[in-house]
Amino acid sequence: MIIKLFLVGSAIALCWWVLRGGRRSSTLAFTRAAGLGLAAGWIVAVLFPGVVTALAQSVGVGRGTDLVLYVGVVAFTFGSVLQRRRAHELEQRITVLTRSVALLEQQVDLRHPGEDRTAPVVP
Amino acid sequence: MDSRTRATGDTVVVVPMHNEGTVGAAVVSELLRTFDHVVCVDDGSGDDSARVARDAGAVVLRHSVNLGQGAALQTGFDYALRHTTAERVVTFDSDGQHDVGDAHAMVQVAKDTGVDVVLGSRVRHGDHGAPLLRRMILLAALHYSRWSSGLDLTDTHNGLRVLSRAALETIRITQPGMAHASELEAAISRHRLSWVEHPVTITYTDYSRAKGQSNVNAFNVLFDLAVAKLQTAP
Numbered sequence: 151m152i153i154k155l156f157l158v159g160s161a162i163a164l165c166w167w168v169l170r171g172g173r174r175s176s177t178l179a180f181t182r183a184a185g186l187g188l189a190a191g192w193i194v195a196v197l198f199p200g201v202v203t204a205l206a207q208s209v210g211v212g213r214g215t216d217l218v219l220y221v222g223v224v225a226f227t228f229g230s231v232l233q234r235r236r237a238h239e240l241e242q243r244i245t246v247l248t249r250s251v252a253l254l255e256q257q258v259d260l261r262h263p264g265e266d267r268t269a270p271v272v273p
Numbered sequence: 274m275d276s277r278t279r280a281t282g283d284t285v286v287v288v289p290m291h292n293e294g295t296v297g298a299a300v301v302s303e304l305l306r307t308f309d310h311v312v313c314v315d316d317g318s319g320d321d322s323a324r325v326a327r328d329a330g331a332v333v334l335r336h337s338v339n340l341g342q343g344a345a346l347q348t349g350f351d352y353a354l355r356h357t358t359a360e361r362v363v364t365f366d367s368d369g370q371h372d373v374g375d376a377h378a379m380v381q382v383a384k385d386t387g388v389d390v391v392l393g394s395r396v397r398h399g400d401h402g403a404p405l406l407r408r409m410i411l412l413a414a415l416h417y418s419r420w421s422s423g424l425d426l427t428d429t430h431n432g433l434r435v436l437s438r439a440a441l442e443t444i445r446i447t448q449p450g451m452a453h454a455s456e457l458e459a460a461i462s463r464h465r466l467s468w469v470e471h472p473v474t475i476t477y478t479d480y481s482r483a484k485g486q487s488n489v490n491a492f493n494v495l496f497d498l499a500v501a502k503l504q505t506a507p
Contacts, residue, residue: 245340245449249348252314252334253355 161192181232188225283360284380285310287349288331289342290367294320296480300369301329307377310359312352313367314345343453347446354441362441366432368480375473379435382471389440389466392426393433393473404477410491414455417495422458426470430454433473440466451490452497 195202195218202214211217286308290297297313304311313326317339327333334348346364353359361383363376371393379391411430418429430451436444444460446453461468 241449242447244338245344248336248338248340249344249351252336252348253352256332256334256352257356 158193158196161189161196184225184228188221191221282309283358284308284363285312285349285353285357285359285361286363286365286376287346287353288313288326288365288367289316289345289349290314290318290322290326291316291339291342291345292318292320293322293367294318294325296369297322297367298325298329300365300367301326301331303373304365304376305330307373308363310357312349314349314352316340316342316345341449341453342451343446343456344449346453350436350441350444350446354438359438361435361437364432364434364436370475370477371433372474372476375471376433376435379433379471379473382469383435383437386469387467388469389437390461390468391435392428392468392470393431394426394428394470395431395473395475414491414494417498418455418458421455421498422462424458424462424468426458428470429458431473431475440464448497450494450497452494455494455498 195214199214202217206212206214206217209217211220286304288300288304288311290313293300301311301313311331313323313331313333315323315326315333315335317336323333323335332352334352336345336348349364350362353362361380363380365371365373365376375393379393382388383391411428415426415429418424419426431454434457440461443464443466444457446456448456460466
């Protein structure tokens with residue numbers, strides 16, 4: 151009973167998290183749909199374990215746990231790829247930003263000589 | 274050295290630097306003996322590279338976070354295009370492995386022939402100073418570059434180049450790290466820019482060996498390039 155509460159609860163939490171995150175509309179829609187689908191499947195699988203086994207056998211997987219594992223791996227992989235792409239986009243934004251700051255700073259230095267902005271960057 | 278005619282103000286030297294406080298000043302002052310306009314792009318150094326370079330007489334652009342050599346070069350290119358009327362840009366490594374005389378000769382070649390890009394080639398001159406493993410990795414990189422860019426190169430990933438303003442306007446480096454060298458070659462080929470190679474000498478000192486790319490990073494470069502190639506494929 152407690153484990154069911156926990157699993158259903160975490161599914162709802164995941165749902166809420168997916169609905170709040172994201173930025174670009176098409177990727178966002180996909181992420182949301184996938185998240186909702188996963189959460190729905192999750193709840194169904196917890197409440198009616200027999201359904202998963204039946205579904206697994208109907209799609210040619212022997213056991214329900216195997217199906218869950220497969221779906222889990224696919225979902226994880228999609229998630230990782232999405233994160234990687236987001237990290238890359240972010241990196242590019244930081245590059246553009248840092249570059250314009252560097253060019254601006256130099257222009258400011260030209261107009262206001264004397265101020266020393268050359269101290270090392272402390273991470 | 275002093276018999277050399279000074280390069281005129283139509284050339285900007287871009288020096289990407291990262292934690293180069295020890296040799297940066299020497300490299301800058303050596304460059305300023307030949308070139309009027311030296312721009313150092315300090316790529317988020319943790320030491321006083323920026324101050325050292327400025328005191329030596331260079332214009333300093335500062336990345337507040339470390340982005341990689343490719344990004345630093347592009348910042349230098351943007352500066353040259355936006356804030357100068359330079360006809361051409363020289364890219365020059367900050368670790369002291371390049372010879373300013375070579376850079377000057379390459380600028381002369383660019384002026385005389387009018388080519389868009391002059392690439393420094395260490396192989397043409399006999400690359401005696403490089404360690405064996407480094408030579409093997411460079412050879413593999415060279416074959417990859419020749420295959421992927423279709424250019425008949427004799428050397429690759431050499432930091433010494435001369436690029437015309439027209440070339441700078443068409444090339445845009447998006448690879449932040451070391452893969453930018455291959456990206457540049459691919460751009461030369463894609464935009465059908467005219468190019469020549471020019472023999473240069475590389476001084477492999479203990480310092481430049483320690484500062485230089487680790488051999489393991491060759492794998493990272495290859496990985497970046499493969500991903501970039503897959504993403505740009507139609």
